[in-house]
Amino acid sequence: MTFRCVKCGAEVMSVVEGTVRCPKCGYRILYKTREPISKELKAV
Ligand SMILES: [Zn+2]
Numbered sequence: 626m627t628f629r630c631v632k633c634g635a636e637v638m639s640v641v642e643g644t645v646r647c648p649k650c651g652y653r654i655l656y657k658t659r660e661p662i663s664k665e666l667k668a669v
Pocket residue numbers: 630631632633634635647648649650651652
């Protein structure tokens with residue numbers, strides 16, 4: 626799961642649960658980013 630820092634916007638790829646912290650600025654509030662969806666659903 627990928628996280629993004631709320632403060633500096635850095636992507637955090639690997640985090641240990643409970644110790645989510647931005648490696649760049651040390652900010653503790655990250656939000657989950659949805660992985661890009663490669664599939665397209667076609668409405669029939
Ligand atoms: Zn940050």
